[in-house]
Amino acid sequence: MQQELFLPVSNNFEKLFLSKKDYDVIIKAGEDNDQREIYAHSNILRCQSDYFDTAFSSNWAEKKDGKYFFKKPNILPHIFEIIIRYLYCGQLDLNVKNGPDTLKLLVATEELGLNILSEYIQEFLIKQNDPIGILEVAFQHENFTTLRGYGLEAICQDPYILFGTDKILSLPAQILESLLKRDDLVLDEIEVWNNLIRWAHAQQPTVNKDPSEWTKDELTLMERTLLRFIPLIRFHDITSEEYYDKVVPYDDLLPKKLKNEILKFYLVPHAKQIGSLPSRIAVSTIDSVLINSKHLALFAGWIDKKDKSLKMIPYEFNLILRASRDGNTAAAFHNKCNNKGATIIVIKIKGTNQIVGGYNPLDWEGNAIYKNTQDSFIFIFNDYRDINTGKIGRVIDASHALVPILISIFQRVLKSMIMKHFRWLKNRF
Incomplete structure (x- = not known):
């Protein structure tokens, strides 16, 4: 009306x-x-x-x-x-x-x-x-x-629409600075660094691409270009290997005080952070030397049966057990993992870059007891450093999909599960 x-x-x-x-x-x-x-x-x-x-x-x-x-x-x-x-x-x-x-x-x-x-x-x-x-x-x-x-x-939430593309090369400095200030940028810190370097070279196209060949004037020019951005990098979320490979070549760009803090972080066991900025949300969700936020995004997708990485990770991942720290006995496993709800196990195969693992949506109570679920899965990465090598195996026989196995025999049972109760899928992105 x-x-x-x-x-x-x-x-x-x-x-x-x-x-x-x-x-x-x-x-x-x-x-x-x-x-x-x-x-x-x-x-x-x-x-x-x-x-x-x-x-x-x-x-x-x-x-x-x-x-x-x-x-x-x-x-x-x-x-x-x-x-x-x-x-x-x-x-x-x-x-x-x-x-x-x-x-x-x-x-x-x-x-x-x-x-x-x-x-x-x-x-x-x-x-x-x-x-x-x-x-x-x-x-x-x-x-x-x-x-x-x-x-x-x-x-x-979806950084790959910009980072890693040529679009970032012409991005205004003010926008880039605002993005790097944010704690919710879902990007591994080494990728943040790599993109920042690409951007800086695009702003100064006359500067030699090889930093070891820079003249004093070229170094000064790049220092001025990156002055406002380097304090925004969370160096404590860059591994020592990544730092050596990707950051050290540009070592002269870093202030002396910052380099000392980074050195302390890598050498002193209890040093937790560099600078005043916390880890970005996606990176700080798990304490692991084997997997990173990309793996977590992929795991989240597999949990949601998407068979691809999720743009936003809707789950919180916390480290429960580390064999090198807590032991790899059955008692240690059950002591840490029982009554914790849904869990993911990740195991590195000695002498290789392979990791294998599985997802348990239920719990780890009991021993050698079959449990019924359609939601569990197993996975393998031929190279844990390359997310594209990941493959997932989903359930065929739900009644025999999950056995609350001891961590010490996980690999042997994993082989049996691959053959009998799961179908392998090549990961799709």
Whole structure:
């Protein structure tokens, strides 16, 4: 009923907008060949916009022969026409606009102080799912907080839409800095470092790609380029092997104090952190020298029966038992793992880079007792350093899928389970 009452009123305002009858406002939008006059009524604009109300109440608008004159060279005529029509009729269909026009419309709403319309357009742009393009616009205008927050969160949840691609090479420094400051960036820290170095070289294309060949001037140039970013790297989440291979070649970029802290972290057993920034959420979810956040994302996908890595990890992974620390006896295993709920076992095969393991969605109570589940699985990585070598085996016979085995005989039972009760699937990404 209310809609029926609203429509006639809206239609009458639309007729006034189209007819321009008794207009008293002339807006010159655009400039040069793109300039056009737009006619409106001051009472309508004054009621709908604080910007126009202030303009009509001050010396902002020139008044001549009973008419107000505005010049808006930075807003295209067709964009201004859309805004004026919205102020009259409350109507706006963004689905018929192209991307650039929608962004121009958003920028214009900020200038004119149309906060409700600005939020509406930001929500629309978010649904279009272009976080990189959104961020580039949002960081040019400080009031686009909704867009900025969405863009940063979207990339942190799915960093591979940016990191590791050529898109990062032209990313503005302010956006990159904002991303590296965040604790929820789901990316291994060594990849953060590698992408930062790629970005720095893209900003300074004349600098030699081999840091061992840098001149003093080239070193100074790269130091200035990376000065604001290096303190944002969580070096305590980079393994000593990764540090030696990837960071040491750029060792001269690091401040002396930081290098001493890193050295202490790798050499002193109880040193937990470097600098004031904590581990990123995805990296800090497990204490392991065999697996990292990529493995966890893949495990999470396997648990959810997606057979691929999840963009966001919906589970918390905590280390329960480490054989080198807690022992590899049956008693140690049951003491640590009983009554803990769902668990994943990861075992490295001595003398190789292979790891094998399995997921138990139930518990480890009992000994040599079969348990019924369709959700358990086993896995193997031919090279634990390469996530793409992972294969998963899913359940064929649910009634014999899970045996609460002792950790000391896990590998022998694993071989039997592979042959009898599981089907192997090549991991798909």
